[in-house]
Amino acid sequence: MKSVLKTAFILVGLHTVLSAQSTVILFYKEALKTLSYQNTYTLQQKSRALSTEAKKKQRYLNLDAGMMYGTTNAKLLAHHFNTTDIGITDTIDLFGKNVEEIHLIQLQMKEDRLLLQEQKEKLFLSLLNMITAYRTSEEKWHRKKKFYKKQVHFLIQLKSAVHAGAISKLELTRFENTMALFKVRLDKEEQVVTMMKAQLKLYSPHHAVPQLFSTRLHSNLHRFLARSPQLKLNDNQAMQASQKIKQIEQSWMPDAVIGANRQFNDDPTANGDNYTLSMGLNMHFNGGLSYDIERQKVDALKIRSQKKALEIKRKAQYIAWKNDYETDRRSLDSLNKTLKKTEKTLQNVRTAYLQHYIDLNSYLQMMQENLTIQDAKITAKYNMIKSVIILNTLSKGTIYE
Numbered sequence: 517m518k519s520v521l522k523t524a525f526i527l528v529g530l531h532t533v534l535s536a537q538s539t540v541i542l543f544y545k546e547a548l549k550t551l552s553y554q555n556t557y558t559l560q561q562k563s564r565a566l567s568t569e570a571k572k573k574q575r576y577l578n579l580d581a582g583m584m585y586g587t588t589n590a591k592l593l594a595h596h597f598n599t600t601d602i603g604i605t606d607t608i609d610l611f612g613k614n615v616e617e618i619h620l621i622q623l624q625m626k627e628d629r630l631l632l633q634e635q636k637e638k639l640f641l642s643l644l645n646m647i648t649a650y651r652t653s654e655e656k657w658h659r660k661k662k663f664y665k666k667q668v669h670f671l672i673q674l675k676s677a678v679h680a681g682a683i684s685k686l687e688l689t690r691f692e693n694t695m696a697l698f699k700v701r702l703d704k705e706e707q708v709v710t711m712m713k714a715q716l717k718l719y720s721p722h723h724a725v726p727q728l729f730s731t732r733l734h735s736n737l738h739r740f741l742a743r744s745p746q747l748k749l750n751d752n753q754a755m756q757a758s759q760k761i762k763q764i765e766q767s768w769m770p771d772a773v774i775g776a777n778r779q780f781n782d783d784p785t786a787n788g789d790n791y792t793l794s795m796g797l798n799m800h801f802n803g804g805l806s807y808d809i810e811r812q813k814v815d816a817l818k819i820r821s822q823k824k825a826l827e828i829k830r831k832a833q834y835i836a837w838k839n840d841y842e843t844d845r846r847s848l849d850s851l852n853k854t855l856k857k858t859e860k861t862l863q864n865v866r867t868a869y870l871q872h873y874i875d876l877n878s879y880l881q882m883m884q885e886n887l888t889i890q891d892a893k894i895t896a897k898y899n900m901i902k903s904v905i906i907l908n909t910l911s912k913g914t915i916y917e
Contacts, residue, residue, distance in 0.1 A: 539726035547719035564625045575609040603777040611769040633745035633916040648902040650712040657705045735911035743913040757816035770797040844900035851893040
C-alpha cells in the first residue's frame with residue numbers, strides 16, 4: 517500500500533513539473549508564430565537553397581554570349597564591307613571550386629538556424645520574465661485584497677469601540693485614512709496587473725497566461741553548455757573562416773573555357789564566313805593571395821579564441837541562475853516560518869490594541885511588517901520557480917526546436 521501511494525505521489529509530482537514547464541512552452545510557441553520567427557527563417561533557408569542550386573548549375577554551365585557588328589573601309593576597295601561576329605563561351609569549373617562555395621553556403625544555412633535559436637532563447641527569457649512579473653504582482657494583489665478585507669472587519673470593531681467610548685474618534689479617523697490609502701494602492705496594483713496580462717496576450721492571444729508552480733531542478737552544467745546556441749554559433753563561424761581559407765587557396769585553379777564563334781563577312785578579298793571552335797584554360801593570379809590567406813587564418817584564430825570567453829560567460833549564467841534558485845529556496849523556507857509568526861503576532865497585537873495595552877502606531881507598524889514579509893515571500897517563490905524553469909528548459913533544449 518505504501519509503495520502504491522509513493523508511486524502515485526511521484527506521478528503527481530512529475531505531472532506538476534511537466535505542467536509548469538509545458539504551459540510556458542505552449543505560450544512561448546504561440547508567441548513564435550505571432551512574431552513570425554519561423555516564417556522569416558524559412559524564407560532565409562529558401563534563399564540559401566536557391567543560392568546553392570545556382571552554384572551547382574554554374575559549375576558546368578556559365579555561358580557568356582556576345583555579338584559585334586563592324587563596317588570597314590579599305591583604300592584598295594571601291595566599297596566598304598561589313599563583318600558580324602556572334603560568339604558563345606562556356607566557363608567550366610574543372611576543379612570543383614564551386615563545391616567549396618556550396619559548402620560555405622551550407623555552413624551559413626546552419627548559422628541562420630543557430631542565430632534563430634539565439635533569438636528564440638532571448639524571446640523565451642523575455643516572456644518568462646514577463647510571466648513571472650505578472651504572476652508575482654497578481655498574487656501580491658490577491659493577498660493584499662484578503663488582508664484589506666480583514667482590516668475592514670477590524671475597522672467595524674473599532675467603530676463599535678468608539679461608540680462604546682473605549683477608543684477615541686481621532687484614532688478611528690487615522691485608521692480610516694490608512695485604509696483609504698490602502699484601497700487606492702490596491703486599485704493601482706489591479707490596474708498594473710490588468711495591463712501586464714493584456715501585454716502578454718499580445719504575444720499569445722489563444723493561450724492563457726501560464727500558472728507557475730514549484731518544480732524540481734533536473735539540470736546540470738554539461739547539458740546546459742551542450743545546448744548553448746552561442747557556443748555552437750562560435751564553432752560554426754570558425755568552420756566558415758576555415759572554409760574561406762580553402763576558397764582562397766583554390767582561387768588560382770584554372771577554369772576550362774569552351775567557345776564557339778561565327779563571323780559573317782562580306783569582304784570580297786576574304787573567303788566568306790568563318791566558323792571557330794576554341795578551348796582553353798583561364799587562370800586568375802592575385803599578388804596578394806598569400807596575404808589574404810594569412811589574414812583569414814588570423815580571423816579564424818580570433819573566432820576560436822573567443823570560445824573560451826563564451827564558455828565562461830555561459831557557465832556564469834548557469835551559476836547565477838542556480839545560485840538564485842538556491843538562495844530563493846532558502847529564503848522561502850525562512851519567510852514561511854517568519855510569516856506564520858508575524859500573522860500570529862499581528863492577531864495578538866490587534867487584541868492588545870483593543871484592550872489598550874499598545875497604541876495604534878504599534879498596530880499599524882505590525883500591519884506594514886506583515887505586508888512586507890508577504891511580498892518578500894511571493895517574490896522569492898516566483899523567482900525560485902523562474903530560475904528552475906530557465907535551467908531545466910535551456911538544458912533540455914525544447915525551445916530551440
